[in-house]
Amino acid sequence: MAQITCENLILGYDGKEILRNLNFTVNAGDYLCIVGENGSGKTTLMKALLGLHTPMQGEITFGDGLKRNEIGYLPQQTLVQRDFPASVEEIVLSGCQGRCGLRPFYNKAEKRLAAENIDKMGLKGFEKRCYRELSGGQQQRVLLARALCATQKLLLLDEPVSGLDPHVTTEMYALINHLNKMDGITVMMISHDMEAALRYATHILHIGKRMFYGTRDEFLRSEVGKYFTLMYGGDKA
Amino acid sequence: MMYILSQYLQFPFVQYAVIVGVLIALCSSLLGVTLVLKRFSFIGDGLSHVAFGAIAIASALNLTNETPFVMVVTVLSAILLLRTGQNAKIKGDASIAMLSVGSLAIGYLLMNLFSTSTNLSGDVCSTLFGSTSILTLTKGEVWLCGIMSLFVVAVFILFYNKIFAVTFDESFAKSAGTNANAYNLLIAVIIAVIIVLAMNLVGSLLISALVIFPALSAMRVFKSFKSVTICSAVLSVICALIGLLIAIVAGTPVGSTIVAVDILAFALFTVIGIMK
Ligand SMILES: Nc1ncnc2c1ncn2[C@@H]1O[C@H](COP(=O)(O)OP(=O)(O)O)[C@@H](O)[C@H]1O
Numbered sequence A: 001m002a003q004i005t006c007e008n009l010i011l012g013y014d015g016k017e018i019l020r021n022l023n024f025t026v027n028a029g030d031y032l033c034i035v036g037e038n039g040s041g042k043t044t045l046m047k048a049l050l051g052l053h054t055p056m057q058g059e060i061t062f063g064d065g066l067k068r069n070e071i072g073y074l075p076q077q078t079l080v081q082r083d084f085p086a087s088v089e090e091i092v093l094s095g096c097q098g099r100c101g102l103r104p105f106y107n108k109a110e111k112r113l114a115a116e117n118i119d120k121m122g123l124k125g126f127e128k129r130c131y132r133e134l135s136g137g138q139q140q141r142v143l144l145a146r147a148l149c150a151t152q153k154l155l156l157l158d159e160p161v162s163g164l165d166p167h168v169t170t171e172m173y174a175l176i177n178h179l180n181k182m183d184g185i186t187v188m189m190i191s192h193d194m195e196a197a198l199r200y201a202t203h204i205l206h207i208g209k210r211m212f213y214g215t216r217d218e219f220l221r222s223e224v225g226k227y228f229t230l231m232y233g234g235d236k237a
Numbered sequence B: 001m002m003y004i005l006s007q008y009l010q011f012p013f014v015q016y017a018v019i020v021g022v023l024i025a026l027c028s029s030l031l032g033v034t035l036v037l038k039r040f041s042f043i044g045d046g047l048s049h050v051a052f053g054a055i056a057i058a059s060a061l062n063l064t065n066e067t068p069f070v071m072v073v074t075v076l077s078a079i080l081l082l083r084t085g086q087n088a089k090i091k092g093d094a095s096i097a098m099l100s101v102g103s104l105a106i107g108y109l110l111m112n113l114f115s116t117s118t119n120l121s122g123d124v125c126s127t128l129f130g131s132t133s134i135l136t137l138t139k140g141e142v143w144l145c146g147i148m149s150l151f152v153v154a155v156f157i158l159f160y161n162k163i164f165a166v167t168f169d170e171s172f173a174k175s176a177g178t179n180a181n182a183y184n185l186l187i188a189v190i191i192a193v194i195i196v197l198a199m200n201l202v203g204s205l206l207i208s209a210l211v212i213f214p215a216l217s218a219m220r221v222f223k224s225f226k227s228v229t230i231c232s233a234v235l236s237v238i239c240a241l242i243g244l245l246i247a248i249v250a251g252t253p254v255g256s257t258i259v260a261v262d263i264l265a266f267a268l269f270t271v272i273g274i275m276k
């Protein structure tokens, strides 16, 4: 059974549809890139998957042992965070909040998990550093470490590389790819970067006026895909 | 100076004032960071005006013990404000402004209509800016304040990690299954309790200062949520003590003196923050 199945999903705000006929499945180990224009509803779709937004119609089913609160989420950056006094350690540890339920304090295992993920994201030595004083790439790695504390199965990444310089972007993609290939974590990533999407993804979901869902190769043969390969140069794909 | 102080500290009413002052300063500083960062500072301001209105109603009704009544009204308003803020038909800010200005007007009107006091403007002024009422506390009031403070501190410590999570990133907290709405409600209720407590000390107009200044000062210098929280609690208590003692000895208004000390501390911390 698939980890996530979406059937005839309709999303919208205040009775106004922004997306309809959304059908796709995500299986364990997939690397799904969600592409589409700004404002087409990519973030909204992610919020619906996380239960932060109620679909107007349709169904989202979780399977394969995945529970909704076991998803690791990396949100689009919000303004509040920019001047928030918080250390790297505090933020990563807050990824364990789903595990500890109503228990007021984090236990040893959770602290160890946080330390492991800080290490994994190459942030060792930064534990006590202030989040707002880190570079953009470091900040994203902190949030990725936090997401990893919340899941062992599925990551939802909302534009994880926006605002990063090319070099750091490449590093970030490599890191995500490593998590997908080596640790077997399913990845769903919103991205504007078609080239990267085609390089790493196993599946593509294109939303907007022209919907597409399928594997990377099917996408390249599809009409939407042909349009993009023309735009961005087919040789790279 | 020290001699005069030790003389004053022998009086029970001064002791009460110091105990209550310290407790209130401690409580009010705890949620400062959350308030500032969640853009909730307006709610604090709005609620303090509601509390003013509630006091006016209480005195119009000739209630002998105002605090419980004011507490209930303020907590309910906090819940209401948060609700309207969330599913905003009227924008959050606007509804807060409506409620706060409305309560001020109605409160003053009621005080005018029903006041038996000969010194009306004095009464109004002391409700707004804090009075010497901190120096006329009864033992019962000290106990009430003690219990409520204990409640606030206990809730804050127990939910410290959740409050951090919800303040830092509400979307993520929700996605991890944390009931962010419930915690927002909890935060609003605690704020309401703190405001009612703090009215005794600094009056309704100056409460926001008591809540926000220590947090802003601490944020200039410290980098983690924990250190900011601890620093603002300590700073708030120290400022309140200094302010209170100055006010007692020099006869200045208690609330404004404490806030003035808070402002001085803020300036000091800003300088330290720049030099670091
Ligand atoms: N809270 C909201 N209330 C009403 N409309 C919204 C809200 N959030 C987003 N929208 C609208 O929904 C559409 C999709 O937004 P979003 O999912 O953020 O797009 P994307 O992430 O693809 O850029 C946009 O047109 C946006 O204006």
Ligand SMILES: [Mg+2]
Binding pocket: A042, A043, A044, A076
């Ligand atoms: Mg988006």
